[in-house]
Amino acid sequence: PMEKEKTVVLYPGLFVSHFVPMMQLAGALLDHGYAVSVALIDPGVKEDVAFGAVVRRVAASMPSVRFHTLRAMEDTPKLTHDARFMVRYLDLLSRYNERLHDFLCSMHARNVHAVVVDSVSNEALRVVKRLGIPGYTLFTSSAATFVAFAQLPTVLAEGGASFKELGDTPLELFGLPPMPASHLSGEVLEDPESDTYKATMALLCRIPEADGTLVNTFESLESRAVAALRDPRCIPGRALPPVYCIGPFVSSIADAEAKERHECLAWLDGQPDRSVVFLCFGSIGTGSHSEEQLREIAVGLDKSGHRFLWVVRAPASHDPGADTDLDALLPDGFMERTNARGLIVKLWAPQVEVLRHKATGAFVTHCGWNSVLEGVTAGVPMLCWPLYSEQKMNKVHMVGDMGIAAEMVGWQQGLVKAGEVEAKVRLVMESEEGRELRARAAAYKEAAATACDDGGTSRLAFAQFLADVASRQNRVCSEEAIHGSR
Template sequence: MEKEKTVVLYPGLSVSHFVPMTQLAGTLLDHGYAVIVALIDPSVKEDIAFGAVVARLAASMPPVRFHTLPAVEDPPKLTHDGQFMLRYLDLVSRYNKRLHDFLCSINLLIFSTDSPSNEALVVTKRLGFPSYTLFTSSAATFVAFAQLPTVLAEGGPSFKELGDTHLELFGLPPMPASHLLGEVLEDPESDTYKAMMALLCRIPEADGTLVNTFESLEARAVATLKDPRCVPGWVLPPVYCVGPFVGSIADAEAKERHECLAWLDGQLDRSVVFLCFGSIGTGNHSEEQLREIAVGLDKSGHCFLWVVRAPASDDPEKPHDPSANPDLDTLLPDGFMERTNGRGLVVKLWAPQVDVLRHRATGAFVTHCGWNSVLEGVTAGVPMLSWPLYSEQKMNKVHMMRDIGVATEMVGWQQGLVKAGEVEAKVRLVMESEEGRELRARAAVHKEAAAAACDDGGTSRLAFAQFLADVASRQDRALQ
């Protein structure tokens, strides 16, 4: 192991950030780098599923050293509520001393963290290490994040007050202000708002940003990031589009094939609608919403594979357990399972999403618009029905529809309930109509482009090579 080629990765405490970071680790290993993944103890997050994912992926990557930093006193517990990001940023800040001591104990070449953990750049800048951010969402979202701290006029309305007024951000399609992150829709005097804006202002402090995307998928956004008009007065660090990092948590599971794949084997090509709403269960649907989905699927007449989780409790004192087993007999309408037997399959809690999307029988994907899921749909060539739930997913929805052109919208999500008639109508649109065929055709083009980007000589391969060359150049200058 060459100590001078050691890279430390510092992933965030969520599946959607942790998995792409481990995929970056695999790419660095392929290029001859020693990789250490430094971790804040996953147990500080009240999410059994996340800790299990960390353990499985660590066990599946023996060449990578996983190092858990020593605990801090009385760490804040991370539950998914309106204060999550504020507590998370506080936690990262409190771990900076632990991170500092660890980095001083090794011969480090590169440090990389994900964007919510940019507070760690305080440490690496003090120590003089090259420091990069892995941005696990789209280049378009990165454009928006870079502009948000400067977009509001002095004394003008806040993002919250703008409501559904469309924002005209440079290089992006118009987007309702209400689609922004919940943290910037808070009162501008709130601690949450101030902390989020401070985090976004750290974007230029990294030596560069690796984005989990590929150039042809987001040509407009990538060009915008290179344009000095993107953020007047700021010089953005170099951006490297090195994705798509697409993989399955199931890669670290037992090799047994999931039962839903055998069921898909018996279905016609592109005949099945797949419904799945993320890996952590944060946006679990209410009982009422589950019933509306069921009725819509029943009336659509199309085959479906639906991943169902138990609704969150209405009791604020009772923390939500995303691994809770749903009682389908109670949650779904009477007779639903019998009426749809043969053309529908309901799976509890989890399905191997990458494998399902790539199966020949899958014809459409109803998704919460998390960027990892979007990329998994794109690389499988599957058209999507967008149903955003939280975080930047509302922004992704606009991008999927307006720039990428692979999705249509499930209307009603913003009011908190998508009706059965909408589910039926949109399933029929994607599976039966000319508009659905056009979505499928564009999805097929992006699938081919994604493969080409990752091939020898492809844009993502070249971008990663440029990233490594820039790191080497920076190291040479430091030694002079």
């Protein structure tokens, strides 16, 4: 008889940075002979044109993946990026639980071997478990961040001030270097009585409920954190589910729009090897700087004397629809003076291709985890300028354990001055310390490739994940065979 096809259902969140790695997981599953269905909350509920566009591009580029949009709710609130975003987002997810349940039932649950949900959507695992299907999460940040998130609920349960009150006091978490409490994600730095704080803590408390967690990292990049995840002392009295480090998923899926090569790559072709500093601060508008900050960056780049490729977004105060007049934003004469050695690109550049270009010598980044992995797999040393989310946590590890980055410290005062921009660019491009950062970055590039090769840690972890899914599935089927014949 024909074997029933083995299906894995993916349930991504509404963030480009979470969706794209989930689709690379889809690609890996297809390669291993699984059928993949993606259940999507209607992208229209988030006021973010970019997300819908990425979904359409990916769907077009992966014809063998089945996309299913869960029917929209009658009274779905629009999601806007503001202080209450997380509360609204988690509320929206819980409203869609029944829709997800109906979708899984319509697929005849027994053909579904596993469901993998975005880590922020982990409440949906309760629906999955109710149907007796193995349920996993995909964590799209670092293993170290996962270690911290898993421990935060118990850290405060043992009494003590709120994270907010701790200020810059170093947090001592198991398996991690000390980190200022102020570097945690914004949501847990809210008042403990606030909805945002409570909703976020509830999310973190559900981490152990998954049958396993896939993490977009590779072991040798974060050996200390990975060891902590396997240690029973990580969360005393609670076992963490198995963690599979299956990364790095680095993709130019999101960059696949342009049919012709982006103009900045042609410009890079004309520059000497490893001579260009690339500045880019993430895919969403929250990565835009104030006018004052843009001017400080410009003066610093000007004085450094180094070549640069700078992706500039208009400050949040500007009309997003209007075309930005960069001349008016940047210091007088800056564009003419740096015309020969600098290129400014508005809004967007193909980041993966830029980082892998031989002319690129350093990367000034907001430390979003996808960007960090893109820098690592390109072997480029980095300058950290964290802005939001868990980026400050990533910075700690990039500068510390990984040793692949230096920090622009001015972000802690809310303004990186021109003098620091100049000094740090020189440090990474000219100094002995910069050479050491570059050497370590090159070593991690090799290590990332090794992890993904036959017999590499990430390949083995993925095989282990599939084996565990199969054994859970067999257990479910044999129980049905025993109980189902009555």
